[in-house]
Amino acid sequence: MPRHLVCLxxxxxxxxxxxxxxxxxxxxxxxxxxxxxxxxxxxxxxxRHGISTTWFIPGHTxxxxxxxxEAVIAAGHEVGHHGWTHQPPATLSPEQEEAGLxxxxxxxxxxxxxxxxxxxxxxxxxxxxxxxxLIKHGFVYDTSMMGDDYTPYFARQGDLIELExxxxxxxxxxxxxxxxxxxxxxYPHFExxxxxxxILPGLQSAAGVLQNWIDDFTYLRRTLDWGVITYTFHPxxxxxxxxxxxxxxxxxxVRAGGAxxxxxxxxxxxxxDRRR
Numbered sequence: 001m002p003r004h005l006v007c008l009x010x011x012x013x014x015x016x017x018x019x020x021x022x023x024x025x026x027x028x029x030x031x032x033x034x035x036x037x038x039x040x041x042x043x044x045x046x047x048r049h050g051i052s053t054t055w056f057i058p059g060h061t062x063x064x065x066x067x068x069x070e071a072v073i074a075a076g077h078e079v080g081h082h083g084w085t086h087q088p089p090a091t092l093s094p095e096q097e098e099a100g101l102x103x104x105x106x107x108x109x110x111x112x113x114x115x116x117x118x119x120x121x122x123x124x125x126x127x128x129x130x131x132x133x134l135i136k137h138g139f140v141y142d143t144s145m146m147g148d149d150y151t152p153y154f155a156r157q158g159d160l161i162e163l164e165x166x167x168x169x170x171x172x173x174x175x176x177x178x179x180x181x182x183x184x185x186x187y188p189h190f191e192x193x194x195x196x197x198x199i200l201p202g203l204q205s206a207a208g209v210l211q212n213w214i215d216d217f218t219y220l221r222r223t224l225d226w227g228v229i230t231y232t233f234h235p236x237x238x239x240x241x242x243x244x245x246x247x248x249x250x251x252x253x254v255r256a257g258g259a260x261x262x263x264x265x266x267x268x269x270x271x272x273d274r275r276r
Contacts, residue, residue, distance in 0.1 A: 004221055005228040005267050006259040007178070008053040011120065012039060012069070012235055013086055016060040020086040020122065031236060036068045038239020043075050045244065049251050054264040056082035056120040059104030062111060073112050078263040081105060081116035088125035098133050105137065118264050120144055124180065131157050131173055141176040141268035143230060148179045150220045150227030152271040176268040178230055184216060185232040190243065210246040217254045226274070228267045
């Protein structure tokens with residue numbers, strides 16, 4: 001019987017992403033603060049629709065806004081690892097990366113009673129060491145790469161990538177990769193960001209983005225008997241009124257199309273069970 005899994009995921013960065021980019025003046029910090037307001041709206045929407053989701057929360061957010069994070073946990077949602085700060089691992093030394101991995105996971109363990117089993121890299125930019133570190137620390141899955149769209153796979157280790165030579169691909173690891181896409185992420189579609197180096201225009205029509213998101217699920221249904229689609233949202237982005245409305249319409253549309261809403265850990269374990 002066909003089975004099409006939908007993972008609704010929320011990167012609860014709050015202000016940490018702005019801090020990591022050096023944007024620490026009052027207005028960008030306040031943009032992150034809105035994520036706390038929005039998180040309550042999202043939790044209420046998920047409660048009304050009976051959906052369990054996955055929240056990737058940096059350690060900085062866990063310790064800055066413990067009450068908001070405890071509300072996520074109390075509602076029964078999965079908490080995944082999203083770094084200590086929102087610094088991409090590719091910008092850190094191996095020692096810095098591991099220290100942040102351990103530090104944030106200890107906070108997650110303290111608040112939820114168990115360490116995170118899933119990891120999402122800040123800015124989706126893994127280092128050459130990330131996969132090995134995740135395996136070392138007992139993670140089941142990562143969701144930071146884009147080598148497929150609907151079919152999980154095993155993350156590789158040891159790729160050799162040089163400009164003037166054919167790529168030498170490393171061996172698959174035991175770590176399940178649940179692929180993502182910028183096209184299924186609310187941030188690039190909606191957020192306006194201006195820095196000295198670049199402008200992210202954002203501010204697209206919500207209705208057009210919604211249609212893209214629905215069509216991606218429809219294509220999954222048409223082409224595969226089993227698959228996983230992962231939508232990535234940020235509370236301070238999706239939590240604006242008109243975007244909350246398209247989030248609810250998305251839920252209603254894919255549910256009418258037969259979607260099974262699951263957490264990312266549930267999707268990873270179902271993938272592993274199907275391979276046994």
